[in-house]
Amino acid sequence: MVNEVASVISNYEIASNYWQAILKAPEISRMAKPGQFINILPIKNWPKMMRRPMSIASNEHENISIIYKVVGEGTQYISDWKEGSKVDIIGPLGNTWPEFNDEYPILIGGGVGIAPILYLQDKFSSEGIKHHLIMGAKTGSEHFLEHSPDDGLLLTTDDGTIGIKGTVIRALEAIFHTPSDIRNYRICACGPSPMLNAIKQFASDYSIECFVALETMMACGFGICQGCSIEREQNSDAGSSYRKKYSLACIDGPVFQTNEIKNC
Amino acid sequence: MVNEVASVISNYEIASNYWQAILKAPEISRMAKPGQFINILPIKNWPKMMRRPMSIASNEHENISIIYKVVGEGTQYISDWKEGSKVDIIGPLGNTWPEFNDEYPILIGGGVGIAPILYLQDKFSSEGIKHHLIMGAKTGSEHFLEHSPDDGLLLTTDDGTIGIKGTVIRALEAIFHTPSDIRNYRICACGPSPMLNAIKQFASDYSIECFVALETMMACGFGICQGCSIEREQNSDAGSSYRKKYSLACIDGPVFQTNEIKNC
Amino acid sequence: MLTKIELLNHTFKSPILVASGTFGYGDEVAGLIDVNQLGGIITKSVTLEPREGNAPPRIAETSAGMLNSIGLANLGVEKYCHTKLPQLNKLETKVIINIAGFGIDDYVKTLQILENHDGNHAGYEINISCPNVKSGGMQFGVDAVMTESLTSEMRKHTNKLLILKLSPNVTKIEDIAMAAEAGGADMISAINTVVGMGINIHNRKPVLNTVFGGLSGPAIKPIALANVHKIYKAVSVPIIGIGGISTAEDVIEFIMAGADLVQVGTSNFKDPSIGLKITKGLEPLCKTLEVTNIHDLKGTLEYY
Amino acid sequence: MLTKIELLNHTFKSPILVASGTFGYGDEVAGLIDVNQLGGIITKSVTLEPREGNAPPRIAETSAGMLNSIGLANLGVEKYCHTKLPQLNKLETKVIINIAGFGIDDYVKTLQILENHDGNHAGYEINISCPNVKSGGMQFGVDAVMTESLTSEMRKHTNKLLILKLSPNVTKIEDIAMAAEAGGADMISAINTVVGMGINIHNRKPVLNTVFGGLSGPAIKPIALANVHKIYKAVSVPIIGIGGISTAEDVIEFIMAGADLVQVGTSNFKDPSIGLKITKGLEPLCKTLEVTNIHDLKGTLEYY
Numbered sequence A, B: 001m002v003n004e005v006a007s008v009i010s011n012y013e014i015a016s017n018y019w020q021a022i023l024k025a026p027e028i029s030r031m032a033k034p035g036q037f038i039n040i041l042p043i044k045n046w047p048k049m050m051r052r053p054m055s056i057a058s059n060e061h062e063n064i065s066i067i068y069k070v071v072g073e074g075t076q077y078i079s080d081w082k083e084g085s086k087v088d089i090i091g092p093l094g095n096t097w098p099e100f101n102d103e104y105p106i107l108i109g110g111g112v113g114i115a116p117i118l119y120l121q122d123k124f125s126s127e128g129i130k131h132h133l134i135m136g137a138k139t140g141s142e143h144f145l146e147h148s149p150d151d152g153l154l155l156t157t158d159d160g161t162i163g164i165k166g167t168v169i170r171a172l173e174a175i176f177h178t179p180s181d182i183r184n185y186r187i188c189a190c191g192p193s194p195m196l197n198a199i200k201q202f203a204s205d206y207s208i209e210c211f212v213a214l215e216t217m218m219a220c221g222f223g224i225c226q227g228c229s230i231e232r233e234q235n236s237d238a239g240s241s242y243r244k245k246y247s248l249a250c251i252d253g254p255v256f257q258t259n260e261i262k263n264c
Numbered sequence C, D: 001m002l003t004k005i006e007l008l009n010h011t012f013k014s015p016i017l018v019a020s021g022t023f024g025y026g027d028e029v030a031g032l033i034d035v036n037q038l039g040g041i042i043t044k045s046v047t048l049e050p051r052e053g054n055a056p057p058r059i060a061e062t063s064a065g066m067l068n069s070i071g072l073a074n075l076g077v078e079k080y081c082h083t084k085l086p087q088l089n090k091l092e093t094k095v096i097i098n099i100a101g102f103g104i105d106d107y108v109k110t111l112q113i114l115e116n117h118d119g120n121h122a123g124y125e126i127n128i129s130c131p132n133v134k135s136g137g138m139q140f141g142v143d144a145v146m147t148e149s150l151t152s153e154m155r156k157h158t159n160k161l162l163i164l165k166l167s168p169n170v171t172k173i174e175d176i177a178m179a180a181e182a183g184g185a186d187m188i189s190a191i192n193t194v195v196g197m198g199i200n201i202h203n204r205k206p207v208l209n210t211v212f213g214g215l216s217g218p219a220i221k222p223i224a225l226a227n228v229h230k231i232y233k234a235v236s237v238p239i240i241g242i243g244g245i246s247t248a249e250d251v252i253e254f255i256m257a258g259a260d261l262v263q264v265g266t267s268n269f270k271d272p273s274i275g276l277k278i279t280k281g282l283e284p285l286c287k288t289l290e291v292t293n294i295h296d297l298k299g300t301l302e303y304y
């Protein structure tokens, strides 16, 4: 974890209200692993008390990227970043996805939850590991990739404008209703809570291992404020004694196995 | 007084750390008089509670201008205004300089205090009324006009790099030590408190009528908060009963005759 | 009429009133907004005698807030009745006259004088956060017994709305609220400013002439909301929520916490039409929240 | 050494300490800053038994501040002594251990266990703002008599610095400060967080699981400063000023108001190296203010 002044390489809208910023941040880039995030000061005189956490969406050479939606003041300022802007970020923060041995990855991203999923997919792609990627959105204009089922890339939209009509669960069902030899599926997902809870249920029904990257309010991002607590399903052995009943999303997470935690 | 959305015509540095912004604000322009000011919301999400008051420095057709120094967050944001930006201003606020009949005007501006003085000078110039204008600054790079004693324009600098070396008092002395027929001088000044207090003293010593435009903290700018009180030399008859001992700089001022008030 | 409020036989056009000391007497802002569209206006505190107010500096900026020590500058109740009341009578919105004093007598006399004049005002808001000379500089607002005596004494002299405005600078605001209720207050309004201070490090003087002053603005909103909710749990009279309100969402928070009406204060300085903007913003919010009248949201906060 | 402070036989490298609960145990930030350059560190409150803390949500943002209700999550004093104390002993800055409890016994036992372990720590900061089960949910920090008993009881068990940390949620903080002084406290620190609340209007639930929480950050700076100045006028022991500090100018304000040292809390979250940045900023400010040691500024506020 370092506090780095990154410089903005590019920052533009990649789909309707979805933005991507590429940042030159050599230190963080060197250390980062999929699933980790950075904590951003949106502008120099940022009047609020908390930085804005954003998952790392890609990491190449010295550049990391974030994919974000403009939802409030912080993300509004982030979308104003210009090429060459200097921005104050802390990272990499948090844990990473589990080691994959021979498990078959189904990656699912809902909305901007796609960010930490894309970084993981990059890893699988570069290592030539076969996997499925499901991306969910409300409508077609929010997608920035092509629906290509043959390559394992399934898009869903609530309104059916692109890909499968319905939620990502419909895409999951499609995969599981297609005859296949694969038995050791493992889901890695990130997105809005209702989606993750539905996936958690699905995984439990089908007895599939399932990991999710969670979002909570975070004041510090590195285990000090204890604000980002996540209620566990059963007490944890790991971590300090005060992290048995609750885990901290910023250091014990953001990635959790769904059966560890009460709710997504 | 109206709340107007003005559009920025231009905004640039006219001298070292002195900026001028020209705003198209037809309503305010139509009503404004020299000495009056506007109260500015520097940016849309301005996190502080108070607008930033700025004197009107010129008023032509539908355009008013302000001249300002970047001293803090508000003026920093103002200096970021781009051509075409929409800005939220309230005005015109405050009183105006006294009526001139046959009094001979000596106008004095120190630092950014020059703004309300220039607007007044514009009026005299356009009416062909003879006057003197003294402008004081720390150093030459802060001046944006030419020293031209023959036209009645005297510049002073603390370090002597341009014009008369010393404070504006030196320029005043120069005028008063030059033999002249004029007897009915009247000073109108704006600038930092120490300068105004020195001018007040000078005027009193030489028994000259003297008016100053004052700056105080202002929360509302139109007589409601009662935050901008100025202690009077003697009780006032004008205004409400609670404005006898203290005047309100935003409605009873910003222009005061120096012998009305305790301190500048 | 999603935002019309019927309360104690009065109809408020909206739950948004403007707070005492932050809107003058309603006439100063004539060029900027139509006061009659507000739910009501609380006038600047009036006292028995005219007051010049404190020496400058009287205000300072703080993070998301401001400090003030105006010192209740006002023209005194007599002049108020002659110059302000006739104007206020013409307003087509609820007028509530805020009264301040330094002892029970003061308050009662001021009230009596106002009652003796023809006023259309709906009632009185009693500011009990002024330094009380008799108990050695402490404030009424911090003493439950005194609050009850003051309230019941004033209750004898008016049938109009009697609203006690509480100070947050106490250990248990519930006790003061219950005292006001016991004394016969029709409503409680809360909060007045929080005691604060600032220093100009360059001249080594306080930013306010009086050293201590009142903190207001969004900075205190969480404090105000906590106090309103505590009062809501302690009394059954209606409540007016005050403190840091600047958005329609803020208003809903106060109503869910237990307020019936709210007042907007400091935010008026930054945007004199904020009250009307908030009022406009309330309609769509009520629709999103699926209520037919905003009052249905009162106290609907659900605990975890 | 413009900013070195000599106080009660201790040397603080600078007046800037980091506040309890906002800097962990000093090890978590290792990658970001050199803790040893700080004036000191106050560790997260430790209690007799381990505590899991409150259910989420535990934090929320407010204008220029934040609300928290962490619920004193900590590993308990036994484990603290075994896992944290040895690490803290290695620090080359002043360590002050913050203790919280729910009754006098609690506090004293925790202190005794700490005293029975080898610790290089300079002293204890006693957090008396926790809900006290015995007096029905009220807090120690609001009762002068209890504060004095607690202080004098703890005084018997340690010769290290005993610092009482006061709550601002009281009518007269001076009374509590005087009680702590009478009980034998070496110093007073103030303030802990201000009671506040927020509501998520969409799910109609409080933003904190516990409904009420503690407000901190620049929003409360004026409140903190007022409390520090009131305490300064009431007691003669040294004072640690806390609340919303984020700049070197803020530090000077607290010192002029009467503080000897200060703590930076919430601002650490936004900028973990803020403590060191402020320290750097103090040197030039001391020069501008023409003092040879920053301590010369203590209580130099001049009234109008």
Ligand SMILES: Cc1cc2nc3c(=O)[nH]c(=O)nc-3n(C[C@H](O)[C@H](O)[C@H](O)COP(=O)(O)OP(=O)(O)OC[C@H]3O[C@@H](n4cnc5c(N)ncnc54)[C@H](O)[C@@H]3O)c2cc1C
Binding pocket: A037, A050, A051, A052, A053, A054, A055, A056, A066, A067, A068, A069, A070, A071, A072, A073, A074, A075, A076, A112, A113, A115, A116, A214, A215, A216, A217, A218, A219, A254
């Ligand atoms: C580990 C982590 C990774 C994230 N990754 C991404 C990402 O890749 N892309 C993306 O678009 N968003 C991501 N988020 C969410 C992102 O942090 C919020 O959208 C952002 O903080 C909103 O800021 P704002 O000022 O624009 O909106 P605000 O108006 O402040 O808030 C809008 C909403 O955002 C949420 N939010 C605000 N502050 C925080 C905070 N400090 N922590 C968590 N949530 C907050 C709240 O639920 C709030 O209601 C992530 C959050 C976490 C915790």
Ligand SMILES: Cc1cc2nc3c(=O)[nH]c(=O)nc-3n(C[C@H](O)[C@H](O)[C@H](O)COP(=O)(O)OP(=O)(O)OC[C@H]3O[C@@H](n4cnc5c(N)ncnc54)[C@H](O)[C@@H]3O)c2cc1C
Binding pocket: B037, B050, B051, B052, B053, B054, B055, B056, B066, B067, B068, B069, B070, B071, B072, B073, B074, B075, B076, B112, B113, B115, B116, B214, B215, B216, B217, B218, B219, B254
């Ligand atoms: C009637 C009037 C006319 C003015 N005309 C001009 C002008 O023509 N050109 C110009 O450059 N400046 C003018 N000023 C001063 C100008 O308002 C301040 O410089 C500006 O508000 C500073 O804002 P900031 O956020 O950049 O600085 P901050 O960091 O907020 O403040 C820097 C200093 O500016 C002063 N200041 C801040 N807010 C206010 C306020 N609301 N009212 C008064 N003073 C304040 C304070 O003394 C403060 O120490 C005028 C002030 C008044 C009252």
Ligand SMILES: Cc1cc2nc3c(=O)[nH]c(=O)nc-3n(C[C@H](O)[C@H](O)[C@H](O)COP(=O)(O)O)c2cc1C
Binding pocket: B225, B226, B227, C019, C020, C021, C022, C044, C045, C068, C070, C072, C098, C127, C165, C191, C192, C193, C215, C216, C217, C218, C220, C242, C243, C244, C245, C263, C264, C265, C266, C267
């Ligand atoms: C400049 C100023 C003057 C005030 N004057 C009065 C007053 O005369 N009487 C009163 O009861 N409250 C007065 N108040 C307090 C407000 O009515 C209100 O209770 C407080 O400011 C909190 O609300 P806000 O945060 O919306 O401003 C004043 C507040 C300010 C900022």
Ligand SMILES: Cc1cc2nc3c(=O)[nH]c(=O)nc-3n(C[C@H](O)[C@H](O)[C@H](O)COP(=O)(O)O)c2cc1C
Binding pocket: A225, A226, A227, D019, D020, D021, D022, D044, D045, D068, D070, D072, D098, D127, D165, D191, D192, D193, D215, D216, D217, D218, D220, D242, D243, D244, D245, D263, D264, D265, D266, D267
């Ligand atoms: C997340 C958080 C946790 C805190 N935990 C403690 C604690 O365990 N013990 C304590 O005495 N104070 C605790 N505090 C209070 C701070 O130490 C400090 O008194 C308060 O936050 C005001 O300072 P600030 O405005 O600089 O944050 C905590 C504050 C925050 C924000």
Ligand code: FES
Binding pocket: A217, A218, A219, A220, A221, A222, A223, A224, A225, A226, A227, A228, A248, A249, A250, A251
């Ligand atoms: S965000 Fe502070 S502990 Fe997780």
Ligand code: FES
Binding pocket: B217, B218, B219, B220, B221, B222, B223, B224, B225, B226, B227, B228, B248, B249, B250, B251
């Ligand atoms: S600035 Fe509010 S009365 Fe003058």
